[in-house]
Amino acid sequence: MRFCVLGPLSVVDGGIDRTPSAPKQRQMLALLLMNANHVVSMSQFVEELWEYSPPSSAVAAVHTYVMQLRRTLGGRAAGETAGPGRICTRDQGYVLRVGPGELDLDLYEEEVRVARNSLDSGALARGALELCAAQRRWSGQILVDVPTGPLLHAAIAVVERNRLDAVGRRIRADLDLGRHHGLIGELSSLAHEYAADEDLAAQLMLALYRSGRRVDALAVFHRLRRALRDEHGAAPSHRIQQLNTDILTAHPRLESPSRPQWRLSLDLVAPHAAAERPGPRPGSRVPAVQEFRRRSSHASR
Template sequence: MMYEVLGPLRVIDGEDSFTISARKIETVLAALVVRCDRVVASDQLITEIWADAPPRRATAGLHVYVSQVRKLLNRPGRTANPLLTRMSGYELNTEDDEIDFRLFLEAVERGRALMRERRDEEAVACLEGALNLWRGPVLGDLRGGPIIEGFVTWMTELRLECLEALADTYLRLGRHRELIGRLHLLVSENPLREAYYAQLMLALYRSDRQAEALSVYQSARSMLMEELGLEPCQALQDLQRAIFTADAGLDLRAAS
């Protein structure tokens, strides 16, 4: 089976796929998937379902939801159910299964390694493959307690880092013109992430759009001052000065 969490929670078994409409059952499965191959304590699952206000019979309710998840995962052809009962809670065994977020982590790590080796074309393919695993926001609109919220934050940040690494690789390959539209979108969606402003400024400068590059800096400065009362970071200020003076170090050949 394949468990997918880089988008709404979905389970794929061969040609069949299914989602869960019952929110509490979905929460239980999501928590077990993101903590796969580790025991998730019963009290942790109760917190994921009911936060700080569990009902009086929360443990009995949890048993019902776990039983429903176990039925869902009891697929034809499997010799054993992957949802195991442990002394303190439950464990989702994924020895014979795949999970999209683990494939994503492996692809990102491989892409970063290729970048360090200056194998940029291969790195682009790897990082783009990692991003193609995403179908939408992590777990869709499902939210829960510390397990799910922490996972959503972690994966969302890693995706932004992957996009940043991909943009760096495009810049090293001289594909700056292809980047401009994508970086404008990233800046609008993440207005406090200064790395994207820097990449957009450099892509514009290398596309002979110096004035627009400087305008992006002013937009970044205005946003940061308005939201945080801060000047742009030193790296962004240095880049602005280098663009203003047409520093030869910004040229692609010099950067290579």
């Protein structure tokens, strides 16, 4: 059985489409998949489906939806020949059992982890290629056709943030490899979508500058400054202001390196050996899921 969440929700079993059509069942299945092989409590289901205004029949409705999902999915996890089926009752909640390689999100995040290891070891071309392959697993916005409540919204935000981080890593590697000409279109689209993202703006500025478009690179800085002011009431950071100054003065450190020497994010003017910013590693399933489950558990109390 194959479960897909990186785009429209899809469940396919031996060529048979088992994707539920009812909105509440789709929403429950999505929540179970984002917590694959872990228990989702009754209170979490109720909060996700009805937020803060559940009907008096909410618990009974959840039991009914689970029964319908069990009938729709059928089957068992990969490698199992007997057992209660995919959805099991456990600890006053339910768990959806998903086997290795059955969920596209798991496959994607494992591929990103492998790619990050390649980049960290200095294999930039291989790492960039591996990240491109991982990105091809996406067929649109995650769970694009599923209604979302507060718990799914939080889970999706974590995955989307990690996806953007992975894209940034790949672009950074391509810039180090001197592929700036081919990045301008993609970066322009991303910088338009995430107008207040300083990392994307910095990468676009560098790609434009290295392509001989200094005026356009400076225009990106001014658009970023307006977006930060309008959306957050903030000013550009010192590092991207320094990048803007370096572009104005045509500083030699901005030239495309013959070998990787500079970190190509907001730290464009810092040596590559500068310490990475702390935080969860993009593409790592465990931090994303832990963060989501921690928020879910707190909200359900």
